[in-house]
Amino acid sequence: MLEIFQYDFMINAFIVGILIAIITPCIGVVVVLRRLSTIGDALAHVSLAGVAAGLVFGINPILSAVLFAIIAALSIENIRKAIPRYGEISTAVMTSVGIGLAAILSGFVKSANFNSFLFGSLVAISPFELYLVVALCIVVLTVFILLFRVLFYITFDEESAKLAGIPVGIITGAFTILTAVTIAISSRVVGALVVSSMMVLPVATSMQVSKSYKQTVIYSILFSVLFVVTGLLLSYYLDLKPGGTIVIVGVVILIITLLTKNIKKTV
Amino acid sequence: MSAIDVQNLSFSYKGNPVFKDISFKVEKGDFVGVIGPNGSGKSTLVKLLLKILTPENGQIKILGEDVNKFTGWSQVGYVSQKANSFNDDFPATVKEIVGINLQANTGIFKRKPADYDERVYAALKSVGMQDYQNKLIGKLSGGQQQRVFIARVLIGEPKIMFLDEPTVGIDSKSDEALHCLLSRLNEQLGITIIMVTHDIAAITVHANKLLCFGGDDLFVHDVGGAVTDEFLSKIYGYNVKHDCSSCEYMIQLKADE
Numbered sequence: 001m002l003e004i005f006q007y008d009f010m011i012n013a014f015i016v017g018i019l020i021a022i023i024t025p026c027i028g029v030v031v032v033l034r035r036l037s038t039i040g041d042a043l044a045h046v047s048l049a050g051v052a053a054g055l056v057f058g059i060n061p062i063l064s065a066v067l068f069a070i071i072a073a074l075s076i077e078n079i080r081k082a083i084p085r086y087g088e089i090s091t092a093v094m095t096s097v098g099i100g101l102a103a104i105l106s107g108f109v110k111s112a113n114f115n116s117f118l119f120g121s122l123v124a125i126s127p128f129e130l131y132l133v134v135a136l137c138i139v140v141l142t143v144f145i146l147l148f149r150v151l152f153y154i155t156f157d158e159e160s161a162k163l164a165g166i167p168v169g170i171i172t173g174a175f176t177i178l179t180a181v182t183i184a185i186s187s188r189v190v191g192a193l194v195v196s197s198m199m200v201l202p203v204a205t206s207m208q209v210s211k212s213y214k215q216t217v218i219y220s221i222l223f224s225v226l227f228v229v230t231g232l233l234l235s236y237y238l239d240l241k242p243g244g245t246i247v248i249v250g251v252v253i254l255i256i257t258l259l260t261k262n263i264k265k266t267v
Numbered sequence: 268m269s270a271i272d273v274q275n276l277s278f279s280y281k282g283n284p285v286f287k288d289i290s291f292k293v294e295k296g297d298f299v300g301v302i303g304p305n306g307s308g309k310s311t312l313v314k315l316l317l318k319i320l321t322p323e324n325g326q327i328k329i330l331g332e333d334v335n336k337f338t339g340w341s342q343v344g345y346v347s348q349k350a351n352s353f354n355d356d357f358p359a360t361v362k363e364i365v366g367i368n369l370q371a372n373t374g375i376f377k378r379k380p381a382d383y384d385e386r387v388y389a390a391l392k393s394v395g396m397q398d399y400q401n402k403l404i405g406k407l408s409g410g411q412q413q414r415v416f417i418a419r420v421l422i423g424e425p426k427i428m429f430l431d432e433p434t435v436g437i438d439s440k441s442d443e444a445l446h447c448l449l450s451r452l453n454e455q456l457g458i459t460i461i462m463v464t465h466d467i468a469a470i471t472v473h474a475n476k477l478l479c480f481g482g483d484d485l486f487v488h489d490v491g492g493a494v495t496d497e498f499l500s501k502i503y504g505y506n507v508k509h510d511c512s513s514c515e516y517m518i519q520l521k522a523d524e
Binding site: 033035149152153156157159160162163164165207210211212213214215216 | 317319340341343345347354356357358359360363364367368379401403419423
């Protein structure tokens with residue numbers, strides 16, 4: 001057995017990392033194709049404000065992060081509906097709200113624990129966090145599989161989906177809440193500043209090589225797992241921060257994929 | 268029973284009346300062209316008929332039922348302007364795009380039907396796109412994409428099909444091919460077609476009825492008789508000269524100097 005797997009904390013890191021690597025692109029593929037890539041950033045920052053609020057007021061920080069993220073996600077959806085042609089304004093506004101609130105509230109946080117929410121603590125997972133991620137993974141995958149074709153329809157053409165009798169409002173509302181919960185919980189594990197990258201980078205990479213929607217989803221998950229496993233191995237052997245290493249691995253693989261695609265085009 | 272029956276319909280946008288008290292009927296099997304200048308209310312009318320917008324006053328009946336109580340939306344298809352409906356980089360195949368419309372009939376939590384592949388193939392064959400099933404939608408030309416979107420509607424076996432300027436951004440050859448395809452669907456399958464368009468030359472050849480928005484009025488024109496340049500000039504508010512005599516349908520719009 002590899003030396004790395006002699007430690008329970010590393011085994012937990014791999015289990016939780018891979019579970020999050022499976023669910024984040026499921027959310028990410030819908031978010032990216034609906035041109036809302038920056039929603040991950042916005043919700044992660046608001047989650048951070050929620051964590052700070054939890055630590056200040058003595059509430060479980062994960063719970064307060066989830067609550068803050070759900071309110072922010074629903075607000076984004078409402079702002080987007082009000083100004084549909086400039087939908088990206090909604091995520092920019094909410095990112096500002098998150099940064100502002102997090103900056104103010106963090107000034108009142110006495111615990112040093114707050115920093116671990118910025119870049120995560122993948123190698124210091126508690127049993128509670130492990131169970132929480134397993135439960136989240138089951139919920140996200142179940143919803144995603146059940147609504148796979150409906151989400152595809154709404155993502156491709158929301159107006160026609162409505163006309164086809166699909167309850168678009170209810171489904172996008174439920175998906176928005178699921179996105180918020182996923183980001184808030186994943187933020188605790190991989191870090192608020194890392195989670196949005198995990199939603200977008202695997203999907204962006206997959207879109208360069210896939211030949212269908214179904215392939216885009218499958219390749220996104222495979223790329224995401226590849227990023228996490230490679231990132232964790234490199235971080236262990238090179239003594240780097242795991243969250244940041246995972247993201248940089250993702251960026252490097254995306255750049256290699258883009259370059260390969262462009263070279264193939266010119267040949 | 269008419270396919271569509273509109274009585275005394277009025278609609279305003281942000282306090283500005285778009286149209287007032289308009290009434291008309293579309294019979295089953297009609298091919299109706301909706302024409303008029305930009306901003307005259309053509310697309311708004313379609314959105315009202317599809318219940319995307321709510322009228323101020325008036326009544327709309329679809330297949331004999333009040334639009335507010337109408338439940339047979341699976342019998343109604345809609346093809347929007349291509350440019351507004353998706354981005355060219357969307358990673359989906361033609362087969363996936365056409366197949367999603369089966370969802371409405373099979374229920375959102377149910378598995379796809381056993382004859383899914385056959386139905387997708389048949390819908391694509393009816394628009395001549397059966398050889399493009401595994402192509403990415405963004406790799407097709409504008410005219411081909413619109414054919415795929417028509418196939419997506421056809422798979423639901425619609426009785427009424429709405430099209431909102433489907434020929435925007437496509438070349439004249441594909442434009443004429445699309446009109447011929449719609450005529451064939453109208454004649455052979457009996458689908459009632461309501462099409463918003465600026466292509467007056469083509470629509471006067473293929474449609475049997477025109478709904479013409481001009482000023483605050485709506486004129487219903489049977490295309491059986493010739494549509495005169497004088498009438499079109501009144502609708503558009505400037506001199507219109509149209510020529511349907513050649514294969515390449517031409518329209519010349521000359522602003523009144």
